[in-house]
Amino acid sequence: MIRRHAVLSLLFRRRLVTEEDHVKRRGGQQLLKELVELYPGNLTYGDTRTGFNCVLERFSRMLQEPDSRPLAERFIAHVEDVLNRLNKEFPEAYKNTKNTVNLHLNQMKEKLR
Numbered sequence: 841m842i843r844r845h846a847v848l849s850l851l852f853r854r855r856l857v858t859e860e861d862h863v864k865r866r867g868g869q870q871l872l873k874e875l876v877e878l879y880p881g882n883l884t885y886g887d888t889r890t891g892f893n894c895v896l897e898r899f900s901r902m903l904q905e906p907d908s909r910p911l912a913e914r915f916i917a918h919v920e921d922v923l924n925r926l927n928k929e930f931p932e933a934y935k936n937t938k939n940t941v942n943l944h945l946n947q948m949k950e951k952l953r
Contacts, residue, residue, distance in 0.1 A: 868929045874922050875937070895919065895941075899948045909952070916948050 879894050887897075902912050923941045926934060 867925075871922065871925050871929050875926065875941075878919065878922060878941075893944065895944045896947060899951065903951065912948075912952055916945065916952065919945050919948070 881894065885892065885894060885897060899912065899915060902908050902915060905911070919941065923938065923945060926938055926941070
């Protein structure tokens, strides 16, 4: 079995993939991983409602804790960071996803006021 590093090395030498492409792809993969972690789905939370939203549920739970404002602000900043990176890494893709994340971000900001 050929190791992944060996395959990438071969692609770099033949100039089929540049180092920048590889770094960008890794960044995009990490970003998509973070997006999935924000929205793990109903299985994680054990909720069967079709309108269930993991991000808003997590945020609401945070707000129930004493002195939760700094934690809630950090969570909002994290979601904003994911959205900004999503716009940067995938400018023409995932438009519905970006709109949804933006909507949830605005809802969280409104709850925090």
